[in-house]
Amino acid sequence: MAGFAEACEGDGIRVRRVSDAFAFHTSQMDAIGEELAAAVAGLSPRASEVPLYSTVTGELLDTATMDADYWRRNLREPVRFEAAVRALLDAGHGLFIEVSPHPVLTGAVQQTAEAVDAPVVALGTLRRDQDDQERLLTSLAQAYVHGVDVDWSVWFEGLGARRVELPTYAFQRRRYWLESSTQTADVVSAGLGAAGHSLLGAAVSVAEADAAVVLTGRLSLHTHAWLADHTIGGSVLLPGTAFVELALRAGDEIGCDAVEELTLYAPLVFPAAGAVQVQVVVGEMADGRRPVGVYSRVEDEQSPAEWVQHAGGTLVAGDRTDPGFELTQ
The missing domain is CATH 3.10.129.110 (Polyketide synthase dehydratase)
Incomplete structure (x- = not known):
């Protein structure tokens, strides 16, 4: 494994070793599947106000069905991320925001959209090695210019900020068409x-x-x-x-x-x-x-x-x- 990582780094591929002791979404999860199901058996799922597209089923999911068996499948079965993204695209969604400490899925969203020739915008929230507050504000601005309705008043709560009218200024424009010559006289009447x-x-x-x-x-x-x-x-x-x-x-x-x-x-x-x-x-x-x-x-x-x-x-x-x-x- 160490040799493989070094070879990737030598080719300019970013490598980050994961410290997990188990290979999720493989047969190794069978050993803890029952234990996980027992641990969450007391949960009482309910329907959510926000629609949820599951990467377990690859489609719109009634969250009231997210019981212990669902979470066991979440660990054991393949991640149907592409199917979920395609379902969102088919439903008319074109803007995706990844809420995470650093975006890792935005590229996959864009590639999935390109495969079906669908216009899409994929944004993150925070980024590694960047100031969280500045980065989050920048991400909100990016979402805003792509049509997301952002409640900016929350950002300025407690700061004494208030709305002001923009200063007026003269309407400025520049013509690029050639001006016509002076009015042509009636030369025919003059012979x-x-x-x-x-x-x-x-x-x-x-x-x-x-x-x-x-x-x-x-x-x-x-x-x-x-x-x-x-x-x-x-x-x-x-x-x-x-x-x-x-x-x-x-x-x-x-x-x-x-x-x-x-x-x-x-x-x-x-x-x-x-x-x-x-x-x-x-x-x-x-x-x-x-x-x-x-x-x-x-x-x-x-x-x-x-x-x-x-x-x-x-x-x-x-x-x-x-x-x-x-x-x-």
Whole structure:
């Protein structure tokens, strides 16, 4: 036996030798079974208020039947712990609390529940080498968060504790959805076409050019708050991918569905307040290609700023290009 214990400890298995002189639930109990029955013969069992599932029978038991013969069987017969746990699970119980100096059965409860695919919570009460009062309070809290109705008033009896109202505080919340842009004007009534794009508001074809088109928009940190996420060196810039998106949208307007190349000339920096006006200009067809340029100027009713070109490139139909496009700056 000593060698077996040492081998288990060498494998990292916790071993604790039991000092009992008899092997319970074996034939060794036959020798004391009659003696035990005689010792408890004077007991008068009665029905309990709390339902009891017996590990002798493996099912719900009328405690009025727990006579001397029952306790003799308790020592001699196999422990039907798994059967009792399954009976509890079948009855709809899903939370088990082991009342003991240290939990040893919670793992077996969980394994039994897993075998029948039943949700279960198994908790202890006390633990070895832990403060009893702190551990019991922690266990009660664990039971409470799993739905057990705990009478906390008993814990605070004699301490002068009383209920108090929680302090009030402002309702706090944070939106994670992008705010919509300002209300779209009726550009159709002004002789323009709706661009149908989050960065562009209107599109207009130029009468004298070969199907040339200009798309316009108005951008600001107020109407497009997500732009503030692209801050470099303290300045908010329009991302490079946004220039590609603007060029693609302009190409859709005149039947060019690919950007062959796009060169970035200058960054589009947004002011802390106010807005910038944006124009995407598509030129006349030449050799199956159309030039495209992206321009902006700071919005100022008193003194309009000069237009600045930020990007320029070439639009073509998709079947005229290799996959992808060239982006330079």
